[in-house]
Amino acid sequence: MTVFDRLEAIFPPDRVITDPVRLRTYECDGLTYHRATPMVVVLPETAAEVAAVVKACAEFGVPFVARGSGTGLSGGALPRSDGVLIVTSRMRRILSVDLDRRQAVVEPGVTNLAITEAVRDQGYYYAPDPSSQQICSIGGNVAENSGGAHCLKYGFTVNHVQALEIVTPDGEIVEISEDDFGYDLLGAFVGSEGTLGIATKITVRLMRAPEAVTTLLAAFETIEAGGQAVSSIVGAGILPAAIEMMDALAIEAAEAAVSCGYPADAGAVLIVELDGPTPDVESQLAEVIAICVATGSFEQRVAASAEERAKIWKGRKSAFAAVGRISPAYIVQDGVVPRTCLGEVLAGIDALQTEFGIRVANVFHAGDGNLHPLVLFDDTAPGEGERAEVVSGRILDLCILHGGSITGEHGVGVDKARYMPRMFTDADLDTMQRVRCAFDPGGRSNPGKVFPTPRLCGEVPRVRKGSPGEIF
Amino acid sequence: MDPELIKDCVHCGFCLPTCPTYVLWGEEMDSPRGRIHLMAQHNEGVPMSPEMAGHFDACLGCMACVTACPSGVQYDRLIEHTRPVVEREHTREPRDRAVRALVFALFPYPRRLRLVKPFTRLNRRLAPFLERVHPTLGALAELTPPRSRTRPLPALVRARGRRRARVGLLTGCVQGAFFPDVNRATARVLALEGCDVVIPRGQGCCGALSLHSGYDARTFAKKTIATFEKAGVDTVVVNAAGCGSSMKDYADVLADDPDWRLRASRLKVRDLAEYLVELGPVAERHPLPLTVAYHDACHLAHAQGVRAQPRELLGEIPDLKVREISESAICCGSAGTYNLFQPAPARELGERKAVRVEETGADLLVSANPGCTMQITTAMRRLGRPPIPVAHTAQVLDASLRGLGTVR
Incomplete structure (x- = not known):
């Protein structure tokens, strides 16, 4: 009896994948430079099936990895070649919508956007909006505690999940809820990157769509001036739904790809979105424009219609993919700095560009200091990939130096595990490991992620090309 | 399968929710991203197994992924280049080969289609039987629309009012045989909007069916180009989506032949709606x-x-x-x-x-x-x-x- 026999007993043949050619299509998620072909892929349709697989893994001592749509940018769903890949893409039913209680219960394979689409006509929406919201699964959002442009005002996934049904690494089906007494297990589980089990049912909070939404595009001569405007807006006590910034290189790329019509010669543009009751939005908009002018903005545009709003966002949305068109390859970095240090960190990134001869385009959630520097390089030029990798790592060092973090919303996954010791002491990591072991003493649930493992000597991942996954 | 085109894919997954087979089955290898991965595997030397061929065959070629892709991956070209490879390297079951031969011997030939039309009513009654013989025959019988009368269109429909353009009309195979009223309506609308409409006799299939299935479409393409060149029209107006898209690809189809490629690129092809908007309305x-x-x-x-x-x-x-x-x-x-x-x-x-x-x-x-x-x-x-x-x-x-x- 092997784990294969057990899986074949649980699933019909079309939901167990063992053909090597098919298996290889699952070798990576949205981060393509880490690859491993899974031993076997299963496509469960119910929590009971997930539990049965996980139990089989426990019995045979086989590791397992959960995967939703495979869009993650830190390699969190990188398979194990000696393990089972549990793909939730067929668990995509919206089980119930209760508008009176403003909540919906969904299966993990439901896409983020599908929740909003199900309730939009009734005037509701699901707030966290990662760039990949049209395809990323809510189960993956729970694992990564995903954010998005609007998490500045509305918070991350953890603020919008009210209860979970999970399959523990032993194969037990357990419910955890924000209403539970005692330790906040829900808080521990959300963002655990698949190391504590697999969510099989998610109860999410639905938000009432705001009465008014307005979007402002402000152009600045320098990125420092833009950064100053961000600090002043937040300092004035205004909490916009989103504040996004793009630098000249990112603007140039977006313009080339989608002709979004951003002001020419801008060193930086700021996209500020305000939402709420109409009078509030109107008065805040006036205040924000005044601040932008005071900090040196030479042009401000307010979207007059939904189409104009979409056009402003289009430039921002397409920035990542567009950068791919002006550079043969790139690395998408994800770091966080305190908003007040934005200027210093950007100057530091600038210095790195000069030092290493590597270009960096900056696209970021300025409101909460979440940077997404795009490190551009030519993968056919000898040594450039390595230099880009060094620059990418140094950017994270800069973030840590200024009291920030190595990840804002893409997660640690397999990609950043090696940076964890730069941010945390051994004692910190041991404490995290103890929490993990409380859920998964056998270490079978997504092993090799989050926690640093000894690196192979001189390992430089082969960077193929960055991913446009993060757009908002 | 051009490795350069494959490299454009950054594996972001934005194509998945618009892919019909991914929507149905939720499997990576039946998504555009997965199929591009399979193409890359084939380029690396992995043979065209029946499994791999099956995933390419399952692609509808709807190109929704092309619209969705933020990185500009040309999946349309990729799958069009892949289909002939499948035909070359994958041996289909004899029964499947036979029905494929039947379909490709019938549909691209308007005259043959008109010959089988009288049997369409019989077809539907025979559907359950045909379904047992081969699912394709069952589908064929089920899909054929009821008979409609075909009256030949005139070779020229003159513009009403001031003449603004001289256009050619592609009558198409299925459109012409089963929906002749659509062609008549198209000609009338164009004429009322001030176009002389030339409807060359003896025009054949544009090659769409072959092109989108991995068969050689070059003969069809050349014949169609020659027909409309002779008609002396400014623009060829097409009212069938599949035909219009393949005619716009002629330069790519005939890329190997510089002379024909040039002739293809000179042929101005427009979908009816696209053309009417460009022209601007005059008729009430x-x-x-x-x-x-x-x-x-x-x-x-x-x-x-x-x-x-x-x-x-x-x-x-x-x-x-x-x-x-x-x-x-x-x-x-x-x-x-x-x-x-x-x-x-x-x-x-x-x-x-x-x-x-x-x-x-x-x-x-x-x-x-x-x-x-x-x-x-x-x-x-x-x-x-x-x-x-x-x-x-x-x-x-x-x-x-x-x-x-x-x-x-």
């Missing part, structure tokens, strides 16, 4: 008190990027309301020969589309591709739903321009 629009649901044919919306124009034309008709069909980007499952060769998923997609169409509560479905029209009406019949009348954009415009008041 009379009211049509109707609510219509507009269906995006994939080879119009995704392959040609023609989405706004038909909606604009319909929106200009007084008293006519246009409703959107939810999931409009997802293919109805017709996809050229797909509903013949992959009847099971095609039926599932057809029924999904039929339900979405019904949800709009529209009086009339507007579909600009004969394949979609047959597919959706068949799905509605199979579901036992009250049939919704279907018209081509040309027919709706024709009714408005002529002041018919209502379309049936």
Whole structure:
């Protein structure tokens, strides 16, 4: 009896994948430079099936990895070649919508956007909006505690999940809820990157769509001036739904790809979105424009219609993919700095560009200091990939130096595990490991992620090309 | 399979939710991203196994992924280059080979199609029997529309009022044989908008069916180019989405032959809706008190990027309301020969589309591709739903321009 026999007993043949050619299509998620072909892929349709697989893994001592749509940018769903890949893409039913209680219960394979689409006509929406919201699964959002442009005002996934049904690494089906007494297990589980089990049912909070939404595009001569405007807006006590910034290189790329019509010669543009009751939005908009002018903005545009709003966002949305068109390859970095240090960190990134001869385009959630520097390089030029990798790592060092973090919303996954010791002491990591072991003493649930493992000597991942996954 | 085109894919997954087979099965290898991965594997030397061929065959070629892709991956070219490789390297079952041969011996030949038309009523009664012989034959019998009278179109329809252009009209195979009224309406609308409409006799298949299935379309392409060159027209207007998209690809199809490639690039091809918007309206629009649901044919919306124009034309008709069909980007499952060769998923997609169409509560479905029209009406019949009348954009415009008041 092997784990294969057990899986074949649980699933019909079309939901167990063992053909090597098919298996290889699952070798990576949205981060393509880490690859491993899974031993076997299963496509469960119910929590009971997930539990049965996980139990089989426990019995045979086989590791397992959960995967939703495979869009993650830190390699969190990188398979194990000696393990089972549990793909939730067929668990995509919206089980119930209760508008009176403003909540919906969904299966993990439901896409983020599908929740909003199900309730939009009734005037509701699901707030966290990662760039990949049209395809990323809510189960993956729970694992990564995903954010998005609007998490500045509305918070991350953890603020919008009210209860979970999970399959523990032993194969037990357990419910955890924000209403539970005692330790906040829900808080521990959300963002655990698949190391504590697999969510099989998610109860999410639905938000009432705001009465008014307005979007402002402000152009600045320098990125420092833009950064100053961000600090002043937040300092004035205004909490916009989103504040996004793009630098000249990112603007140039977006313009080339989608002709979004951003002001020419801008060193930086700021996209500020305000939402709420109409009078509030109107008065805040006036205040924000005044601040932008005071900090040196030479042009401000307010979207007059939904189409104009979409056009402003289009430039921002397409920035990542567009950068791919002006550079043969790139690395998408994800770091966080305190908003007040934005200027210093950007100057530091600038210095790195000069030092290493590597270009960096900056696209970021300025409101909460979440940077997404795009490190551009030519993968056919000898040594450039390595230099880009060094620059990418140094950017994270800069973030840590200024009291920030190595990840804002893409997660640690397999990609950043090696940076964890730069941010945390051994004692910190041991404490995290103890929490993990409380859920998964056998270490079978997504092993090799989050926690640093000894690196192979001189390992430089082969960077193929960055991913446009993060757009908002 | 060009490695340079494959490299453009950054594996972001934005294509997945618009891929009909991913929507049905939720499997990576039946998504555009997964199929590109399979192409890369094949380039690395992995042989074309029946499994791999199956995933390419399962692709509808709807190109919704091309619209969705933020990185500009040319999946349309990738899959078009992959299909001939499948045909070369994968040996199909003898039964499958036989029905494929039958379909490709029949459909691209308008005259042969007209010959089998008298049997269409018999076909439907024979469907269960044919289904047992081969699923493709069953699908074929089920899909064929009821007989309609064909009267030959004149070789030239003169412009009404001031002449603004001289255009050629492609009559198409399935369009011409099963929906002759659409061609008549197209010619009338163009004439009323001030175009001399040349309808060359003896025009054959444009090659779309072959091109989209991995067969050699070059002979069809050359013949069509020569026909319209001889007609001396400014623009060739096409009213079938699949035909228009393949004719716009002629330069790529004939890339190996510099002379023909040049001739192909000189041929100006436009979809009817695209052309009418470019031309601008002159004829008066009379009211049509109707609510219509507009269906995006994939080879119009995704392959040609023609989405706004038909909606604009319909929106200009007084008293006519246009409703959107939810999931409009997802293919109805017709996809050229797909509903013949992959009847099971095609039926599932057809029924999904039929339900979405019904949800709009529209009086009339507007579909600009004969394949979609047959597919959706068949799905509605199979579901036992009250049939919704279907018209081509040309027919709706024709009714408005002529002041018919209502379309049936």
